[in-house]
Amino acid sequence: MILGQDGPAVAISARTAAWLERYAGLSALRVRVRGTDPLISEQLQEIRVVAMSWRGSACGTEGATSPEPATSSEWLSTTEAADLLGIGPRAVVKAIARGSIPAKRVGNRHRVSREDVEHYRSARAA
Incomplete structure (x- = not known):
């Protein structure tokens, strides 16, 4: 409309x-x-x-729909983040230590959100 x-x-x-x-x-x-x-x-x-x-909502769509394809997790390991950024995992760990990429500790590992990785990528490109 x-x-x-x-x-x-x-x-x-x-x-x-x-x-x-x-x-x-x-x-x-x-x-x-x-x-x-x-x-x-x-x-x-x-x-x-x-x-x-x-x-x-409960209304959904008319007719049957195919299931949504599985998406990868919102949380990434440092290796997965490095692959998306085109850098090494150690560089991601250093960016986390600097505070450039927010991360959560899960055991002895870092987890970063996909959205924060995208923000970091955008900031690097600018």
Whole structure:
């Protein structure tokens, strides 16, 4: 639906928002643009909130759907983070020690969130 008073705008359904989050990679985009453009960042976050509320609702979709493909964990080991960043695991440990990448200790291992790794990657690219 196209609407708007200050120029054209598009309203999308919660189901469409959930589809975009899942299949168009809006989560990764939201992480990449965070802090670069406040308006875009805010609107991508709003799409995420709507998508999450739709996924949590009991209505679902009409007809049978195939199961969502398994995604890897939100938490990464230092080796997995290093692979995503294109650096060595020791460099990830050093970034954690500097405070550049927030991490949690699980036993004697570090775990970093996928989102924090994306933030670190974006900061390195800038």
